[in-house]
Amino acid sequence: MTLTFYTNPQSRGRIVRWMLEETGASYDIVVLGYADSMKSDDYRAINPMMKVPAIVHDGRVVTETAAICAYLADAFPQAGLAPRTxxxxxxxxxxxxxxxxxxxxxxxxxxxxxxxxxxxxxxxxxxxxxxxxxxxxxxxxxxxxxxxxxxxxxxxxxxxxxxxxxxxxxxxxxxxxxxxxxxxxxxxxxxxxxxxxxxxxxxxx
The missing domain is CATH 1.20.1050.10 (Glutathione S-transferase Yfyf (Class Pi); Chain A, domain 2)
Structure with missing residues (x-):
């Protein structure tokens, strides 16, 4: 399992960091700058909007903060963060x-x-x-x-x-x-x- 988290600590990425910590999953983090690396060709291939956060989980890209939270809840059911009823x-x-x-x-x-x-x-x-x-x-x-x-x-x-x-x-x-x-x-x-x-x-x- 590979999970890479693209963020800037002064962004909505803080929400996804919290979600990741709730799951207990191991993840790699890539901190991007607003003026440079967030606009790079490498990152645009992940998120053409050039915004953070984003995750890549086993090669699957998820952007949009709410979508990432919902995805992670389903991807790591042992954390009990998805709805049950x-x-x-x-x-x-x-x-x-x-x-x-x-x-x-x-x-x-x-x-x-x-x-x-x-x-x-x-x-x-x-x-x-x-x-x-x-x-x-x-x-x-x-x-x-x-x-x-x-x-x-x-x-x-x-x-x-x-x-x-x-x-x-x-x-x-x-x-x-x-x-x-x-x-x-x-x-x-x-x-x-x-x-x-x-x-x-x-x-x-």
């Missing part, structure tokens, strides 16, 4: 793809100062920011974890987004988000991944 599976895919689609679009538009008017809200998959943020809050308020009572890969992806967005003021900090983050960020794999990425960022500076 129909109820878990429904919530797992629902909220992972909500976070990757409508919520991320709403966040990006907000950070760029884009506010859709009433007509544009009918076209936008997220409607408006307040609606999307309220739905996300409800998703983590009603159960211990986003897919139910058990931690899954969906929490790695959804939780990373909530952590990032609240710390940078893109989502409001409140008791619901704080309690959820406390549950997931207390995990050893989360702490270990953060330490590894912080060390990689320091080494690259």
């Amino acid at each position: 129909d109820e878990e599976r429904a919530a797992y895919y629902r909220w992972m793809f909500f976070a990757a689609g409508p919520m991320e679009t709403a966040i990006i538009n907000k950070s760029m100062g884009v506010e859709p008017d009433a007509d544009q809200q009918r076209m936008a998959g997220y409607g408006n920011f307040a609606l999307a943020a309220g739905v996300l809050e409800q998703a983590v308020a009603t159960t211990r974890f986003v897919a139910g009572d058990r931690f899954t890969a969906a929490d790695v992806y959804v939780g990373s987004g909530i952590g990032w967005y609240t710390r940078f003021g893109l989502l409001p900090q409140n008791g619901v988000f704080d309690a959820y983050l406390e549950r997931i960020e207390s995990r050893d794999a989360f702490k270990r991944a953060g330490e590894l990425d912080d060390a990689a960022a320091a080494a690259a500076s």
